[in-house]
Amino acid sequence: MSSMNTFVARVRRFRPVSTLVMLLVVAIWALPTLGLFVTAFRSQISSVTTGWWTAIFDPMHQEWTTKAFATVFSSTWNLGPAFFSTVAISVPATILPITFAAFAAYGFTFLSFKGREAWFSLIIALMVVPLQAVIVAILQTFMAIDKWLLTIPGNEYGDIHLSGEYPAAWIVHSAFAMPLAVYIFRNYMMTLPMALIEAARIDGASHFQIFWRLIIPMSVPALASFAIFQFLWVWNDYFIAYLFAGNHTVMTYQILSMLGQHGEGWQVVMAGSLISIIVPLTVFFGLQRYFVRGLTAGSVK
């Protein structure tokens, strides 16, 4: 009887109902993505004639193939170079804003000055500015800069230009990252022990020394978690890369084009999507703990 009671207690503690409900929710969440992984390894014929789940239910009578991957890396889609273009946009667009934002956050946290609250309110207000509100004017500004660059001797043919190149995308990404980065870094820096900084001041350390020797090393968790965010955001971005660095084709652009031609079979766009999500998923699952910490530290775009 008592063993029966402990059994019931154990089942209860296992919470079968909650587990079942969650299994259902998780299935709804994961199945569409599973479809991506399965379809990428199917042949064209089977991907347009049968549902991807038939390949799971009957894996032995299914023609598994990596042809779609060959297609996306072939000269038709050039996903290899697109991969490198994506890296070339993402890495600097992650590192540059962090450097600037860290300085600003220090200023907002450890220096008291007139207008501090007002400037910081502006930063907060700018967190919600939509991309659409600035595109036209920034494109025009960059074109004006290019026109001015033409007047530089030796650049008559516009070899040196901003529009359509990587730095243009880095600059725009940095601007959009800035308000949130400053906000998150400042919130984090406010939790650092003030006494330590004051002690350093009394010892005659300059603001620069304190920033570089004390604050930056102590702020690594916040900097890292924002870096993850920003990297995922830039890697997955389509519009800024397309509008400002259009001379370089990124993966999101190629996959959207593949999606436009899904009539020729879903396997190609799924293979392309799979390649594009490998890096973010690795970053995400490898650094999930920091990512979650970053989420709970500030809000998100």
Added chain:
Amino acid sequence: MTDILFAIMASILGPVATFLFYILLNFIVNRFPEKIQRVLRPYVFIGPVLLLVGVLLVGPTIQTMTFAFMNEDSSEWVGFKNFIKLFTDPQFLITVRNNFEWIAVVPAVTVILGLFIATLTDKLGPIRERVFKSIIFMPMAISFVAASSIWRLTYSWSAGKTQIGMLNAIVELFGGKAIPWIQNEDFSINNLLLMVVVIWANAGFAMTLLSAAIKAVPEETVEAASIDGANAFQAFFQVVVPQIWGTAVSVFITVLISTMKIFDVVWGMTGGDFHTNVLGVDFFRQYFVYNNTGKASAVVVVLMIAIIPIMIYQVRTYRKQEELR
């Protein structure tokens, strides 16, 4: 490969140059008398950022506002003509209606769903909790382009053939008739299906924050309620919910902002066709398809009018928090 070298150089030289730039600014400020130094010093730190957001966010936004009152190539002033054109166009009214549908559904459902999942997983063992949460969270790492591929296949419809889209396959399994869902405008079904994609992508965010909030609720408060005779539901709504309310509101606001600005998922799923257009997408259509800077900017102004109250709310919340520090 040269691209990568260029990027690596920028990644190393960029921060180094930034530091040198700041050191230079600091050096210049140090030349001034003590009194002026004290005034200028903060701007060594915050100045470059203020300049950057001023030139790239504030200035362009103001410029867009003025473009909204000019013609298609911004060569002359036209007053409110762009707005009159927009609001007398039934297509645009549908676009505005869609935006209202989005903000009515997505933030609320995301928060409720996130709270539901956070509550359910909270009491499960650590392994199940971690696995379930990871799966719910995963779509956050996926681009809207990949998400559009995934969901367009899920919603796809094949005329008179075996259905390869999961939704239609399930419908047929239960004896229903497969239909082209994405083109189905009845009761805004296609809009709702697009919202599902965004909820799918955002639920993990809501879940994570609400889960952290739930774990911060002191066990004693819940125990005290159950000793007082409250059942699980009463304890949840009367003890837990009030304590996580602040988090729920901030999650709601964050999702609300991103929902107002929504455009990427709609762009990837329908491009705004079949009456699923939203303001964010309409801007791109007006600007890049119809080459009409005036109307495109007017669309942005309509969007900004919706966003500004939230902007004010955010700043006020921050001010209130500062007073509490």
